[in-house]
Amino acid sequence: MGLGIEVRTLGAAELADGADAFGLDATTLLEPLLLVDLGGIDAATAAAAAARIPALGGPVVGFCSGGIAAELAPLTAALDLTYAEAADPADRAVVVTGDPERAVAEFADCVRRYPQASSFAAQVVRASEGLPVPAAIDVESFAYSTLQGGPEFGRWLAERRALGRPLPPPPGADPVLLATAGDTLRITLNRPERRNAYGTALRDALVDALRTALLAGAFGSIVLDGAGAAFCSGGDLDEFGHTPDTATAHQIRTRGGAARLMARLGERTEVRLHGHCVGAGIEISAFAGHVAAAPDTVIRLPEVAMGLIPGAGGTVSVPRRIGRWRSLHLFVTGVALGPQRALEWGLVDEIVGAHPN
Numbered sequence: 001m002g003l004g005i006e007v008r009t010l011g012a013a014e015l016a017d018g019a020d021a022f023g024l025d026a027t028t029l030l031e032p033l034l035l036v037d038l039g040g041i042d043a044a045t046a047a048a049a050a051a052r053i054p055a056l057g058g059p060v061v062g063f064c065s066g067g068i069a070a071e072l073a074p075l076t077a078a079l080d081l082t083y084a085e086a087a088d089p090a091d092r093a094v095v096v097t098g099d100p101e102r103a104v105a106e107f108a109d110c111v112r113r114y115p116q117a118s119s120f121a122a123q124v125v126r127a128s129e130g131l132p133v134p135a136a137i138d139v140e141s142f143a144y145s146t147l148q149g150g151p152e153f154g155r156w157l158a159e160r161r162a163l164g165r166p167l168p169p170p171p172g173a174d175p176v177l178l179a180t181a182g183d184t185l186r187i188t189l190n191r192p193e194r195r196n197a198y199g200t201a202l203r204d205a206l207v208d209a210l211r212t213a214l215l216a217g218a219f220g221s222i223v224l225d226g227a228g229a230a231f232c233s234g235g236d237l238d239e240f241g242h243t244p245d246t247a248t249a250h251q252i253r254t255r256g257g258a259a260r261l262m263a264r265l266g267e268r269t270e271v272r273l274h275g276h277c278v279g280a281g282i283e284i285s286a287f288a289g290h291v292a293a294a295p296d297t298v299i300r301l302p303e304v305a306m307g308l309i310p311g312a313g314g315t316v317s318v319p320r321r322i323g324r325w326r327s328l329h330l331f332v333t334g335v336a337l338g339p340q341r342a343l344e345w346g347l348v349d350e351i352v353g354a355h356p357n
Contacts, residue, residue, distance in 0.1 A: 189227060192227045
C-alpha cells in the first residue's frame with residue numbers, strides 16, 4: 001500500500017497515565033488504530049482516559065470482555081466505538097456482541113485493508129455531529145472527493161473497470177413514479193431492473209419529485225417506496241468514475257443530490273424499506289421522520305470497502321439516528337443489518353408486513 005498502518009492495544013489505565021499512544025514517525029502517514037482494553041477500570045481512570053482521547057486523532061476503539069458499567073459512559077462517549085458483551089441499551093456508543101475480542105479484531109482487519117477510508121469515516125462523523133445538516137453534508141462530500149483521488153478507491157475502480165461493464169442503458173420507463181391521494185404524495189423508485197440503483201437517472205428524477213413536494217406546499221405527508229424486489233441497491237456501480245472531475249462531483253452530490261431535500265422534508269416523510277437497502281438507499285431514507293422496514297430488509301453501507309465513505313448523506317443521517325459510534329461500526333465493517341437490530345438501534349422505526357413487490 002505504501003502507507004503505514006499500525007494497530008496497538010493499551011489498557012485504559014495506561015492511556016490515562018499518559019502512555020505514548022501513537023508515536024508516529026516519518027514513514028507513517030496515517031495515525032494508527034488504537035485499541036483500548038476497558039476491563040477492570042474505575043470511574044476516575046475512565047474520566048482521565050477520556051480526557052486524553054481528543055488529542056489522539058483516532059480512530060480509537062474500546063473493547064471489554066464483560067459489560068460496560070454506567071460510570072464508564074464518559075469514556076465510551078469519547079471513544080470512536082466500543083465493543084462489549086453487555087451495556088445499557090441507551091448507550092449508543094457501544095456495540096454489544098457475544099465476542100468483543102473477535103469483533104474488535106474484525107474491525108481492525110478492515111482498517112488494515114482500507115486505512116484511509118476508515119480513518120476518514122471516523123474523522124467525518126466526529127467533525128460533523130454538531131453541525132447543521134447542510135454543512136455536515138458538505139463535510140462528507142469534501143472527504144468523499146478527497147478519497148476519490150486516493151489509492152484505495154483507485155484500486156477498486158481499476159478492478160471494476162477490468163470487468164468491462166458498459167454504462168447503464170437509459171431507463172425504459174419513468175425512473176420515479178408519482179401518485180397523489182388527498183394531501184399525500186407517493187414517490188416510488190421505479191428501476192426494478194437495476195434494483196432501483198441510485199444512478200443518474202433515478203437520482204435526478206427523485207430530486208425533481210422532492211423539489212415538487214417542497215415547493216408545492218400542498219402535501220402534508222410524503223411516502224417513499226420502491227418497486228420490485230429491492231428498495232434501493234445503492235449507487236449504480238457501473239456509473240462510478242465517470243464524473244469529469246472531483247470538484248464537479250462534489251457540486252452534484254451536495255446541490256444535485258437528494259440528501260438536503262430529504263432533510264428538509266423529513267418530518268412529513270415516511271420511507272418504506274424492503275429487500276436490499278444498500279448505501280444511498282439507507283443514507284437518504286434515514287433523513288425521514290418515519291422509516292418502516294419489511295421483514296426481508298437488509299441494510300448495508302459498503303463504501304469503505306470501495307475506498308470511500310458514504311456519499312449520499314449517510315455520515316449525517318445515520319449517526320443522527322443511531323449515534324456516530326454504531327455508525328462507524330457499520331461503515332468500516334460493511335456488516336449487514338437486519339430489521340430487528342435496525343429497530344433496536346433506531347435506524348428504522350417500525351417493522352411492517354411483507355412488501356408486495
